[in-house]
Amino acid sequence: MAPRKQREIFDATLRLLAAKGFDGLTVEGVAEESGVNKTTIYRWWPSKAALLAAALVEAPALDLDVPDTGSLRGDLEELVTAFGRLLTEPPARDVAVAALGAAIHHAEIDAGRFFADRLARERVIFERAVRRGELPESADPMLIVDLLAGAMWIRGVFRGMELKPGFAAEVVGAVLDGVR
Amino acid sequence: MAPRKQREIFDATLRLLAAKGFDGLTVEGVAEESGVNKTTIYRWWPSKAALLAAALVEAPALDLDVPDTGSLRGDLEELVTAFGRLLTEPPARDVAVAALGAAIHHAEIDAGRFFADRLARERVIFERAVRRGELPESADPMLIVDLLAGAMWIRGVFRGMELKPGFAAEVVGAVLDGVR
Structure with missing residues (x-):
């Protein structure tokens, strides 16, 4: 499938999900929104869950740039x-x-696939940090990412609190330096 | 309302939620499951969301004991x-x-109320740690709790990975000592 067409399908999928929730999301709705035939969509993705799993990984709306600021602290804060x-x-x-x-x-x-894909892209941050001597080779990138992303999720989504400008630096500082 | 009756209502609420999801949860269903009159339930909680918010905070099923092992590390690992x-x-x-x-x-x-309630109960862990000299007075208990709970959530729920026996100690070690 042409990349532009695929992007339109994924965008429509996420737009409908945000508007109507998973129960309200249908392949028919995505077909209508994106102007792609329903049977074409089904040929590539056998279910709306498969379509959403692919959209999660590929959609530009959920993309994060991998920063390269010159330091591990700077990269993680961004x-x-x-x-x-x-x-x-x-x-x-x-x-x-x-x-x-x-x-x-x-x-x-399969949110696991989304997180695995993001971690694969972010590994370069940790490889550079090890080369610069900022991080021991034994450090576990997945643990670091789960601590950082988890704190943002609990604070911003579950607690529903504002993420103040200094909060990212606090979170990164706690994980790099420890809280003691 | 009698505590035992209230507990039965909350248990029924969470049981129905787990079985049918939020959309399938109804005050009528809770009344049937708990043997309490629907109008009585509405007198105490004006909506199913209010009922669920109260159940989240009060239900024994979601209770966590506040440990007292003698050390901050031991308490947080438990x-x-x-x-x-x-x-x-x-x-x-x-x-x-x-x-x-x-x-x-x-x-x-209002998951925020659930997390605020849990943090209020857990504060004693951090107060004891400060008194024992294990933690500076300036340390932020909410930040520590959000890092720890967040890592468990990302790893266990979003990634859907098994939480191996040593993982809690790794997470606590990273937050207390830093990953560098």
Whole structure:
């Protein structure tokens, strides 16, 4: 499928999800919104869950740039700030929170694939940090990412609190330096 | 309302939520399951969201003991292990994940109240640690709790990965000592 067409399908999928929730999302609706024939969509993605899983990984709306600021602290602060914006600022928030929220109830959506894909792209941050001597080789990137992303999720989504400008630096500082 | 009756109403609320999701949860269903008159339930909680918000905070099924092991590290490892079990082991998982998942889509459920209530109970862990000289007075308990709970949530729920026995100690070690 042409990349532009695919992008339109994914955008329509996430737009409908944000507007109507997973139960209101239908392949028919996506076909209508994107102007692509329903049977064509089904040929590529066998179900709306499969379609949403692919959209989660590929959609530009949920993309995070991998920063390269010259330091591990700077890279992680930018990454965490961008993730916080994704979770709390409309319109990205409505898409990201709806998609990840739906994944909790529907294992077929496979949020694990989304997080694995993001971690694969972010590994370069940790490889550079090890080369610069900022991080021991034994450090576990997945643990670091889960702590950082998790704190943003609890604070911004579950507590529903504003993510203040200094919060990303606090979170990164706690994980790099420890809280003691 | 008698505490035993209230407990039965909350248990029925969470049981129905886990079985049918938030959309399938009704005050009528809770009345039937708990043997309490519907109008009585409405007198105490004006909506199913209000009922669920109260159940989240009060239900024994979602209770976490506040440990007192003699050290901050020991206390946090026990707390994090218990939270991980809550998120991944049935039947508690089905209730906790359904309730927190529903809160993402329905702000009236107010997961923030659940987390604020838990933090109020857990503050004693940090006060003891400061008194023992294990933690500077300036340390932020909410930040620590959000990092720990967040990592368990991302790993156990979003990634859907098994929380191995040593994982709680790794998470606590990273937050107390830093990853560098």
